[in-house]
Amino acid sequence: MTEEENHKKPDDDTIEHTSEINTEIIKDEEDKLSICEDKLQRALADYQNLDRRNKIESSQKILHKINQLMLSFIGVYEDFIRAKTALINDNSNTEGLDGVIKNMENILFENNIKPIDAIGEIFDPKLHEAVSIVEDNSLDEGTITQEVAKGYISFQEVIKPSKVIVSKKIEKE
Secondary structure, eight states: HHHHHHSSSSOHHHHHHHHHHHHHHHHHHHHHHHHHHHHHHHHHHHHHHHHHHHHHHHHHHHHHHHHHHHHHHHHHHHHEEEEEHHHTTTOOEEEEHHHHHHHHHHHHHHEEEOOOOOTTTTTTOOOOOEEEEEEOSSSSTTEEEEEEEEOETTEEEEEEEEEEEEOOOOOOO
């Protein structure tokens, strides 16, 4: 072998040193890759959480707007009910009005708007608004005796509380 060939051929120490450097570089790159994978997983989880929150907030906003619209609609619906009652009191035909009211009730049903049952129930301030009290020992305290105005609920949210008259026990002196 010539002297030039000796310089070109790496010795065992050089090979071992190069191998150690390559192992360190690979380990550093694996560590960087692990950190990047962790950051990617966190970013993906953050995105999924943000996406879920946005969907929930959007549906809540839409439901709130629908409930506002339905509350206005309920006012018109109740006007039709009052008109029907007035026509019945005048012995007038309400056949055409009955069809309109039925259609309006279908719209309420399709939008998951349900009337609150009140008469005979125990007063619940989440569902009812007391407008008067009646003394009656024959009923339990807080029993609703009369409904002054119908209340409505949408997906467990009260959009209009029932206006009611509530019983109270007569105080003995």
